[in-house]
Amino acid sequence: MRHVIPPAAPSCVPVLGSDAQFPVRRIYCVGRNYAEHAREMGFSGREPPFFFMKPADALVPVAAGHTGQLPYPSLxxxxxxxxxxxxxxxxxxxxIAAADALQHVWGxxxxxDMTRRDLQAEMKKQGRPWCIAKGFDASAPIGPIxxxxxxxxxxxAAIWLNVNGQPRQRSRIDRMIWSMAETIEHLxxxxxxxxxxxxxxxxxxxVGAVQRGDLLEGGIDGLGELRLLVS
Structure with missing residues (x-):
């Protein structure tokens, strides 16, 4: 096949303990899937799940044991x-039925999910899509699979995030409103x-704001840690 311009290289994420890469097709995101986060954003209850997307090239893959660079976005x-x-x-x-859903998960x-919160708030006020707030360049840092x-x-598993060594987010995966399997079923x-x-x-x-120079360290039991320096 002849291309009129060179095709972009696929986005990939490293696989833990291997030199293999996981090629990425699409990125789906679930909104407000923990009850306490829903409440801090002004919502409550087990509302039906909703989804938004990020472009695959918004990924910032960070290898195990490394500190990634997260550029502070414009606007x-x-x-x-x-x-x-x-x-x-x-x-x-x-x-896919929830009972079968986890069989579809490779890792x-x-x-x-980095968010331009001020732009998101403005889009919400105007009833417009959130793309500019959620799908910008480098908005999806990720550790190895x-x-x-x-x-x-x-x-x-426990899930957590520190900023400059100070705890910011602490919870457990079983506190999701919609479980992993239910999310796959709905999606x-x-x-x-x-x-x-x-x-x-x-x-x-x-959730909260970060500034240039901040060090983000997050993890999930069994999956290791993700470290990023905001630049």
Whole structure:
């Protein structure tokens, strides 16, 4: 096949303990999937899940033991961190039943859904899409993907984030409003999932602003840590 311009290289995430890479197709994100975070954002209850997307090239992959660079984006004075469990889909499908959903997960990673909160608030006020607040360059830092068989009991795992050594976010994966399996069930009813898709599963309470020079350190039990310096 002849291309009129050189095709872009695929976005990839390193696999823990391997020189292999996980090629990424799409990034889906779940909004307000922890009750305490929903409340801090002014909502409550077990509302139906909703989703938004980020471009695959918004990823900032960080290898195990390394500190990634997170450039402070333009057009904002209120950049927020949101630590999240990320599901890496290895087997696609549509209308996947929750009972079968975790069989479609190839592995797990620690991710950050970085958000231009001031722009998001403005878009909400105007009833406009959030794309400018959520899908900007470098808005999806991610650590290496741990294969599912090596990840341990993710459903009971603790999730946390420190900024400059100070605790910001602390919770557990089992406090999700919609479980990993239920999220896949709902998401696959709207889109046909494919191998290479990533699902950012929502953030717990404690989101807040970061500044240039801040060191972000987050983790999930069984998946290691993600370290980033805001530059």
């Amino acid at each position: 904002t004075a209120d950049l927020h961190h949101e630590i999240e469990l990320v599901l890496a889909i290895g087997q696609g499908g549509s209308r 797990y990673a620690v991710g950050l 741990t294969p599912a068989a090596q990840a341990g009991n993710i459903e009971q 696959s009813a709207a889109w046909t999932l494919q191998p290479g898709d990533l699902i950012f599963t929502g953030t717990p309470e404690g």
